[in-house]
Amino acid sequence: MFNFKRPRHKLHISDENDLRLSDLKPGEKGRIIEVGGSESFRLRLIEMGLTRDAEISVDKYAPLRDPMELIVKGYHLSLRGMDAQKIAVKRIN
Amino acid sequence: MKFNIAVAGNPNCGKTTIFNALTGAKQRVGNWPGVTVEKKSGHYNYSDTKFDVIDLPGTYSLAAFSAEETVVRQYLENDEANVVVNIIDASNLERNLFLTTQLIELGKPLVIVLNMMDMAREKGLQIDADTLATLLGAPVVPVVGRTGEGIDLLKEKILRVSTEISLKARFIDISYPRDIESEIEKLHLLIQVNDVTDKHSRWTSIKLLEADKQTRDEVRTHNNGADILNQAKVSIDRIEGIFKDTGRAIISHARYGFIQGALRECVVESLVDSVDYSRQIDRVLTNRWLGLPIFGLFMWLMFKATYDLGSIPMDWIDTGLVAFMNFISGLLPESMFASLLVDGVIGGVGAIAVFLPNIFILFFIIALLEDSGYMARVAFIMDRIMHNISLHGKAFIPMIMGFGCNVPAIMGTRILESRRDRILTVLINPFMSCSARLPVYVLVAGAFFPDNAATVIFSLYVLGILAAIGSGKLFSKTILRGMSKPFVLELPPYQRPTLRSLFLHTWERGYLFIQKMGTVILVGSVIIWVLGYFPTEVELDRDYVSERATLTEDYDSQLTDLESKFKSSVEKDRQEYHSEMIAYESSSSYLELDQQFQLLQEALSSERSMELYSLRQQEIGDITEQKWIGRVGKIFEPIVRPLGFTWRESVALITGFVAKEIVVSTYGVLFGVGEDVDEGNQGVISGLRSSGMTPLVALSFLVFTLLYTPCLATVAAIKRETGTWAYTFFSIGYSLALAYTLAFAVTYFGGLFNWLS
Numbered sequence: 001m002f003n004f005k006r007p008r009h010k011l012h013i014s015d016e017n018d019l020r021l022s023d024l025k026p027g028e029k030g031r032i033i034e035v036g037g038s039e040s041f042r043l044r045l046i047e048m049g050l051t052r053d054a055e056i057s058v059d060k061y062a063p064l065r066d067p068m069e070l071i072v073k074g075y076h077l078s079l080r081g082m083d084a085q086k087i088a089v090k091r092i093n
Numbered sequence: 094m095k096f097n098i099a100v101a102g103n104p105n106c107g108k109t110t111i112f113n114a115l116t117g118a119k120q121r122v123g124n125w126p127g128v129t130v131e132k133k134s135g136h137y138n139y140s141d142t143k144f145d146v147i148d149l150p151g152t153y154s155l156a157a158f159s160a161e162e163t164v165v166r167q168y169l170e171n172d173e174a175n176v177v178v179n180i181i182d183a184s185n186l187e188r189n190l191f192l193t194t195q196l197i198e199l200g201k202p203l204v205i206v207l208n209m210m211d212m213a214r215e216k217g218l219q220i221d222a223d224t225l226a227t228l229l230g231a232p233v234v235p236v237v238g239r240t241g242e243g244i245d246l247l248k249e250k251i252l253r254v255s256t257e258i259s260l261k262a263r264f265i266d267i268s269y270p271r272d273i274e275s276e277i278e279k280l281h282l283l284i285q286v287n288d289v290t291d292k293h294s295r296w297t298s299i300k301l302l303e304a305d306k307q308t309r310d311e312v313r314t315h316n317n318g319a320d321i322l323n324q325a326k327v328s329i330d331r332i333e334g335i336f337k338d339t340g341r342a343i344i345s346h347a348r349y350g351f352i353q354g355a356l357r358e359c360v361v362e363s364l365v366d367s368v369d370y371s372r373q374i375d376r377v378l379t380n381r382w383l384g385l386p387i388f389g390l391f392m393w394l395m396f397k398a399t400y401d402l403g404s405i406p407m408d409w410i411d412t413g414l415v416a417f418m419n420f421i422s423g424l425l426p427e428s429m430f431a432s433l434l435v436d437g438v439i440g441g442v443g444a445i446a447v448f449l450p451n452i453f454i455l456f457f458i459i460a461l462l463e464d465s466g467y468m469a470r471v472a473f474i475m476d477r478i479m480h481n482i483s484l485h486g487k488a489f490i491p492m493i494m495g496f497g498c499n500v501p502a503i504m505g506t507r508i509l510e511s512r513r514d515r516i517l518t519v520l521i522n523p524f525m526s527c528s529a530r531l532p533v534y535v536l537v538a539g540a541f542f543p544d545n546a547a548t549v550i551f552s553l554y555v556l557g558i559l560a561a562i563g564s565g566k567l568f569s570k571t572i573l574r575g576m577s578k579p580f581v582l583e584l585p586p587y588q589r590p591t592l593r594s595l596f597l598h599t600w601e602r603g604y605l606f607i608q609k610m611g612t613v614i615l616v617g618s619v620i621i622w623v624l625g626y627f628p629t630e631v632e633l634d635r636d637y638v639s640e641r642a643t644l645t646e647d648y649d650s651q652l653t654d655l656e657s658k659f660k661s662s663v664e665k666d667r668q669e670y671h672s673e674m675i676a677y678e679s680s681s682s683y684l685e686l687d688q689q690f691q692l693l694q695e696a697l698s699s700e701r702s703m704e705l706y707s708l709r710q711q712e713i714g715d716i717t718e719q720k721w722i723g724r725v726g727k728i729f730e731p732i733v734r735p736l737g738f739t740w741r742e743s744v745a746l747i748t749g750f751v752a753k754e755i756v757v758s759t760y761g762v763l764f765g766v767g768e769d770v771d772e773g774n775q776g777v778i779s780g781l782r783s784s785g786m787t788p789l790v791a792l793s794f795l796v797f798t799l800l801y802t803p804c805l806a807t808v809a810a811i812k813r814e815t816g817t818w819a820y821t822f823f824s825i826g827y828s829l830a831l832a833y834t835l836a837f838a839v840t841y842f843g844g845l846f847n848w849l850s
Contacts, residue, residue: 039339040158041579046345047154048581049188059372063384064477067486067580069375073187074216076371076584078473080480083579 019091021056022084029057030089037086049073056089095143096255097173101165101196102180103189104151105585107208110238111180112148113594122601125164139248155195160512169199176254177201183213183220186360187352193229194267194348198296202254203231206247210235212586217365224359230265239591266295269347272335276302276328283324288315301325302332303341371586384474392493395458399497403451414443433622441618442611448498453603455494455501460598464590468508472582482565485509485580488518495525499803503810504602517565517573519814520824523803524561526554529753533798536757540778541791553799560800560831617805621751624722631719637712644708648701655697659690736797737790737840752804788849793839801832
């Protein structure tokens with residue numbers, strides 16, 4: 001009847017302060033602009049608290065450099081670099 | 094009076110601790126119908142009222158992305174539960190409340206539990222539970238699950254919400270921005286007008302705005318379902334136009350908006366100088382340099398504990414079992430029934446019971462790793478490696494445990510959340526060479542590659558790992574494609590596990606092992622026994638009875654000869670003896686003769702018993718060849734002949750299906766050395782060498798042993814964990830095919846170049 005399938009969400013990175021979450025170094029903080037990727041991936045992360053304007057910081061990288069450990073909404077979350085690439089953030093201090 | 098209580102909450106919120114505190118040890122573990130998601134239920138009584146409690150799987154949402162979420166949603170949407178108890182980690186309120194907003198919309202009587210209040214206090218969070226209760230429209234009970242603080246109050250609240258009508262009614266709605274609210278209103282009205290039976294009409298409306306597939310399928314069956322869906326389409330277009338996002342993302346953001354508003358009113362965050370202990374611990378445990386070595390050390394300790402510590406009670410069980418078997422066979426007259434009971438049932442099931450200590454110790458350690466929070470770190474540390482075969486980092490644990498025994502390893506795949514990951518890990522696990530295969534390697538490699546045995550055995554382990562990785566890649570690109578989920582893993586704070594929950598977890602899993610393995614192993618053992626027992630009368634080419642008689646006669650006459658020789662020499666010697674000081678019987682020359690005689694006599698009689706034993710074993714070997722098991726071996730011989738195997742290898746491999754180490758004792762029987770052999774037995778080694786087996790075929794046989802169909806207990810575990818016969822038979826067929834192909838490759842290409850012939 002209807003087609004509810006949606007195309008993949010493309011990231012818009014325009015501002016030069018805007019970068020991908022995967023580009024943040026350990027100890028750096030960002031504010032989420034938007035989460036891209038497939039619809040189910042986006043929703044999963046939004047449900048886990050990666051909402052627009054939420055503060056997110058990179059705590060560290062795993063011993064083999066991937067995945068990364070993040071702190072968001074007061075808890076620790078781990079994502080792979082390839083997935084963190086799909087999240088646009090604004091660096092904050 | 095009886096009420097059904099469902100306990101819901103995020104993973105790591107301490108849900109199971111609360112469930113345990115409510116129900117005590119009166120729990121049952123099963124599976125939700127159709128899926129391998131654990132279903133835990135229990136019950137308790139409170140002021141003359143019975144409460145049946147279901148521990149729902151931990152989920153972050155009711156979006157139905159995963160099997161767990163689907164289970165929770167289905168259970169809550171049908172009306173089985175009278176009250177939903179929502180456990181919330183008070184130290185992680187905002188994200189935990191996301192699920193709560195959905196539970197509120199489902200409209201069930203709700204009791205909210207603020208768990209881990211102690212940790213929230215440490216974090217400097219002051220939570221006004223009464224205000225939160227008003228905002229959420231449900232009673233809020235602060236507890237500390239680990240100490241049991243607040244559990245009685247919780248039981249009281251559950252009772253009141255179950256029995257008092259006024260508390261059941263829900264007055265609070267999660268409020269959305271006006272543009273969304275007006276669309277919800279439109280849909281809500283339309284649904285109410287068309288279908289008065291829908292009790293969750295607001296929930297349905299919101300789910301329609303989220304374009305939830307399951308809800309749309311349901312609405313389609315409503316009166317005027319098409320109208321409602323049309324309105325949903327219009328509404329979604331409208332809000333998507335306004336908010337520039339998808340319906341579901343808009344709703345999720347709005348839920349967090351509501352939560353943030355609520356938290357502003359009831360949480361005061363004081364800037365205490367708190368120490369984040371978890372973070373401090375992780376500075377070491379997931380450290381860039383120390384993380385991997387420490388993990389390696391933990392793995393080594395786990396291995397050590399499982400197999401070394403386990404070997405002590407293992408010996409007791411073994412000794413007890415042998416004594417028990419002797420006792421029973423002493424009690425019963427020799428008969429078919431006695432053999433079935435002792436050799437078939439007790440022997441077969443006992444062979445598996447011996448592994449119980451290992452399995453319980455392993456499950457205890459896994460429970461320790463899980464309850465403490467370290468398991469999530471394992472996933473974090475190992476994900477980079479496991480990602481290569483498109484698996485989750487946690488899958489590393491069952492893989493490494495496979496080196497010990499595949500059975501607990503496969504049961505250990507329960508720590509993985511996605512069914513696809515579980516199945517993939519289960520399917521490749523048997524290629525990790527378990528300890529039961531080692532005796533076979535030692536025997537065969539020792540016989541044919543005495544100088545390079547260690548290298549050969551090590552190569553087999555490597556080949557197993559390569560087979561696992563290769564098959565993992567193959568499966569993830571074919572039969573298990575596209576089901577992979579992104580790696581989104583919470584690293585929860587470390588917790589000190591309670592002994593009670595450790596024992597409960599260990600027992601739950603161990604009990605499943607006893608229950609399921611017991612039945613399958615029982616049947617399998619009886620089948621192997623039947624194959625080895627029938628037909629009871631066999632015709633042999635050699636007349637063992639007369640051979641034995643000849644042999645005995647022969648030795649008897651040799652012994653008599655020896656004795657008469659001794660007597661005559663003594664007589665001769667006595668005549669030459671002249672001393673009168675000492676009696677002849679005490680003279681040195683007599684003693685010398687006597688000693689010589691004794692030695693010869695002993696040598697002769699031990700030679701006799703050796704020969705008789707060997708004859709008896711040859712007879713057993715011949716008899717085995719005539720039994721069904723030997724005939725089956727003969728039937729399969731043409732199939733394995735291209736690999737260079739004879740009927741003996743065929744029988745050995747078939748019996749190895751019960752347990753791989755049986756291959757060694759089967760060879761013992763076939764080469765007439767006896768069942769009771771170990772891998773260092775010279776008889777079997779010389780038997781193997783003289784059987785015409787070349788080193789090349791031996792290598793091929795080793796490759797086959799490594800890779801072919803996992804043992805019966807493993808098959809049972811595969812069935813149990815995948816839940817379907819399809820994957821079980823696939824696993825059997827695939828490993829047989831792989832073993833055959835690679836073993837054939839070894840024999841064929843080795844033969845081409847005349848290697849090791």
